[in-house]
Amino acid sequence: MYNRDQLREKANKAIDKTGAIGPDINLDEFDDAPVSHSYMADEDLCSMPEDEQKRLIMAGLDVTKKDRGGTYFQKDTEVIHCHTQQEGIEVIPIRKALEQYDWIRDYYWKLAAVDTDKYTAAAELGLHDGYVIRALPGSKSIYPIQACLYLDKDGLQQNVHNIIIAEEDSELHIITGCATSPHLKRGVHVGISEFYVKKNAKLTFTMIHNWAEEMMVRPRSVAQVEEGGLFLNNYICMKPVRSLQMYPTTHLVGKDAVARFYSIIVGSPGSEYDLGGRIFLKHPGNRAEIVARAISNGGKIIARGHLIGEVPDIKAHLECRGLLLNGGLIHAIPELEGRVDGVEMSHEAAVGKIAQEEIAYLMSRGLSEDEATSTIVRGFLSVDIPGLPPQLKAEIDRAIEESNKDVM
Amino acid sequence: MLLIEDLQVKLGDKEILKHIDLEIQPGETHILFGPNGSGKTSLLMAIMGYPQYEVVAGKIMFKGEDITRLPIDERARLGIGMSYQRPPTINGLKTRQMVQLCAGDEVDEVDLAKRVNFEEFLDRDVNAGFSGGEIKRSELLQLTAQAPDLMLFDEPESGVDMENISLVGKTIASLLQKDLSAVVTKTIMKTKLERKKMGLIITHTGFILDYVSADKGQVLYDGMLSCVSNPREILTCIGESGYKECLRCITETN
Ligand SMILES: Nc1ncnc2c1ncn2[C@@H]1O[C@H](COP(=O)(O)OP(=O)(O)OP(=O)(O)O)[C@@H](O)[C@H]1O
Numbered sequence: 329m330y331n332r333d334q335l336r337e338k339a340n341k342a343i344d345k346t347g348a349i350g351p352d353i354n355l356d357e358f359d360d361a362p363v364s365h366s367y368m369a370d371e372d373l374c375s376m377p378e379d380e381q382k383r384l385i386m387a388g389l390d391v392t393k394k395d396r397g398g399t400y401f402q403k404d405t406e407v408i409h410c411h412t413q414q415e416g417i418e419v420i421p422i423r424k425a426l427e428q429y430d431w432i433r434d435y436y437w438k439l440a441a442v443d444t445d446k447y448t449a450a451a452e453l454g455l456h457d458g459y460v461i462r463a464l465p466g467s468k469s470i471y472p473i474q475a476c477l478y479l480d481k482d483g484l485q486q487n488v489h490n491i492i493i494a495e496e497d498s499e500l501h502i503i504t505g506c507a508t509s510p511h512l513k514r515g516v517h518v519g520i521s522e523f524y525v526k527k528n529a530k531l532t533f534t535m536i537h538n539w540a541e542e543m544m545v546r547p548r549s550v551a552q553v554e555e556g557g558l559f560l561n562n563y564i565c566m567k568p569v570r571s572l573q574m575y576p577t578t579h580l581v582g583k584d585a586v587a588r589f590y591s592i593i594v595g596s597p598g599s600e601y602d603l604g605g606r607i608f609l610k611h612p613g614n615r616a617e618i619v620a621r622a623i624s625n626g627g628k629i630i631a632r633g634h635l636i637g638e639v640p641d642i643k644a645h646l647e648c649r650g651l652l653l654n655g656g657l658i659h660a661i662p663e664l665e666g667r668v669d670g671v672e673m674s675h676e677a678a679v680g681k682i683a684q685e686e687i688a689y690l691m692s693r694g695l696s697e698d699e700a701t702s703t704i705v706r707g708f709l710s711v712d713i714p715g716l717p718p719q720l721k722a723e724i725d726r727a728i729e730e731s732n733k734d735v736m
Numbered sequence: 737m738l739l740i741e742d743l744q745v746k747l748g749d750k751e752i753l754k755h756i757d758l759e760i761q762p763g764e765t766h767i768l769f770g771p772n773g774s775g776k777t778s779l780l781m782a783i784m785g786y787p788q789y790e791v792v793a794g795k796i797m798f799k800g801e802d803i804t805r806l807p808i809d810e811r812a813r814l815g816i817g818m819s820y821q822r823p824p825t826i827n828g829l830k831t832r833q834m835v836q837l838c839a840g841d842e843v844d845e846v847d848l849a850k851r852v853n854f855e856e857f858l859d860r861d862v863n864a865g866f867s868g869g870e871i872k873r874s875e876l877l878q879l880t881a882q883a884p885d886l887m888l889f890d891e892p893e894s895g896v897d898m899e900n901i902s903l904v905g906k907t908i909a910s911l912l913q914k915d916l917s918a919v920v921t922k923t924i925m926k927t928k929l930e931r932k933k934m935g936l937i938i939t940h941t942g943f944i945l946d947y948v949s950a951d952k953g954q955v956l957y958d959g960m961l962s963c964v965s966n967p968r969e970i971l972t973c974i975g976e977s978g979y980k981e982c983l984r985c986i987t988e989t990n
């Protein structure tokens with residue numbers, strides 16, 4: 329059922345179709361011509377300039393590859409490093425996969441629709457590359473696979489398509505980052521991601537975004553979780569970005585399938601974030617949770633969440649807490665949709681500023697006002713994520729700690 | 737020494753403390769009685785420096801320094817600490833971390849927690865869902881780590897169960913260097929000389945008096961403090977004739 333021409337044809341029809349939500353981007357203002365970069369061996373990675381390495385680290389990519397099961401590294405339009413050292417895990421650039429493997433056709437554009445909007449269309453018509461990460465049946469990854477999509481060329485439109493497959497009974501951890509080089513000012517990132525979590529598989533996907541002030545970002549993701557599967561999705565974005573809009577959708581398609589989304593967003597002045605997630609609970613025993621922590625320093629954050637319970641005996645919870653530190657706007661839009669009797673769905677949303685009483689309490693224990701404030705902010709951002717390996721937890725804590733320095 | 741002279745405090749438009757004189761010498765512990773809503777907590781908050789408790793007249797001196805206008809953290813650094821009646825929850829901050837923050841540097845929080853039977857709460861967020869009695873022990877634990885020279889206790893024993901009350905009572909006594917038993921091993925004179933800590937304890941029940949040898953007691957009524965008297969006698973008096981009557985009888989006998 330895979331027909332690239334048909335896909336192209338559909339994409340062509342959607343080329344001017346604006347996104348359902350979020351500000352429209354004029355893609356004509358950006359250049360999507362390929363930029364060539366040479367492949368980097370391990371030594372080359374480690375000899376990258378220090379400020380670049382630091383930016384990568386903050387997006388979860390460790391060039392030393394210590395404690396990593398594999399690495400995918402794309403710079404602009406080119407794959408510059410791709411390697412796996414973990415048995416049972418495959419990491420393949422998607423263009424290569426499309427050329428060499430038939431099985432990829434069962435996954436490519438099977439969850440996301442190519443004609444969703446101009447961004448999905450652009451990703452098909454002007455595909456640069458992207459990663460396919462696949463955990464073979466029964467394989468358990470100990471160390472996370474790291475993937476990084478890096479933008480170096482100013483004014484670039486990067487079109488990426490990723491496919492993540494956790495086969496039956498496998499366990500796969502991915503930490504993926506997007507970052508821009510220190511000199512890049514503006515650009516567009518279009519990223520399609522399709523997630524397949526098969527029977528009794530466990531996938532944790534931690535995404536850290538580290539953009540530049542004038543970047544426009546349009547991820548488009550859809551996930552499918554089969555019986556007994558678990559999809560844990562963490563998203564962290566604490567750096568400025570001009571406009572970021574995403575609304576990933578997850579379908580729980582087998583009984584006892586579980587999806588949990590956690591996101592931590594800090595909105596800087598001049599930045600606009602419109603994000604959230606939608607989870608369809610379609611089988612008994614399904615569980616879903618969407619938890620968001622948003623801080624605005626003066627930026628605009630729209631935090632959405634939509635849970636749809638289609639059958640009885642499902643449980644879903646939505647939680648959004650926003651903190652206004654320095655003006656700005658946080659708009660929480662939680663939606664619960666129970667379509668039958670016997671669903672258990674709840675939400676809590678709270679937006680406010682730091683309670684003066686909490687600051688005073690800490691000050692009476694000897695902390696200065698600034699110390700008290702940052703202690704409360706750190707606490708606010710520390711979400712307990714059940715099922716996250718301690719190593720990834722440490723990774724997230726580090727990202728938060730790093731960014732927290734800039735927040736205050 | 738803590739010295740409060742003719743203190744008047746407003747909360748919003750409300751005159752909450754009308755005229756307060758109070759003196760606590762190093763080594764002394766005072767007990768504060770008074771009906772609900774009489775302003776006891778407000779007095780402690782004003783001493784701690786909460787800005788909403790606006791000082792409209794009078795002054796607060798501590799260790800010879802006028803602290804009337806100092807912010808909370810500077811008062812804390814000078815050596816004032818408080819065990820709250822109703823502290824706020826700090827989400828995401830573990831009690832374990834809080835104890836470290838109170839101590840100001842490395843401290844064995846497990847060891848400290850054992851003293852108030854609180855080890856199992858160290859990994860919970862500060863005050864998140866703590867029961868009334870648990871809050872008291874959490875506050876006491878934080879204060880133990882902070883070890884201030886002047887300790888303000890807002891009803892430290894209310895809500896604490898029968899098993900934990902002696903633990904709480906004894907811990908407070910040892911923090912204030914007021915163990916009733918200490919007298920046995922040392923001469924009374926010597927113990928008194930070594931005592932430096934100051935305490936101000938609010939109580940309704942007076943249970944704390946079974947553990948802490950308090951020096952003086954006062955009743956706060958209608959925003960005013962009564963004269964100083966023996967805390968046990970005040971307690972008996974309140975029990976027999978009520979606050980108002982008791983206030984009168986203390987004032988008359990002094
Ligand atoms: N935010 C507020 N707004 C209005 N009135 C307040 C506020 N906070 C406290 N009060 C009032 O101030 C008065 C003194 O309160 P305070 O807490 O000091 O009493 P208290 O003596 O500690 O009482 P209790 O024994 O019940 O603890 C009370 O009448 C109380 O209702």
Ligand SMILES: [Mg+2]
Pocket residue numbers: 776777778821890
């Ligand atoms: Mg009170």
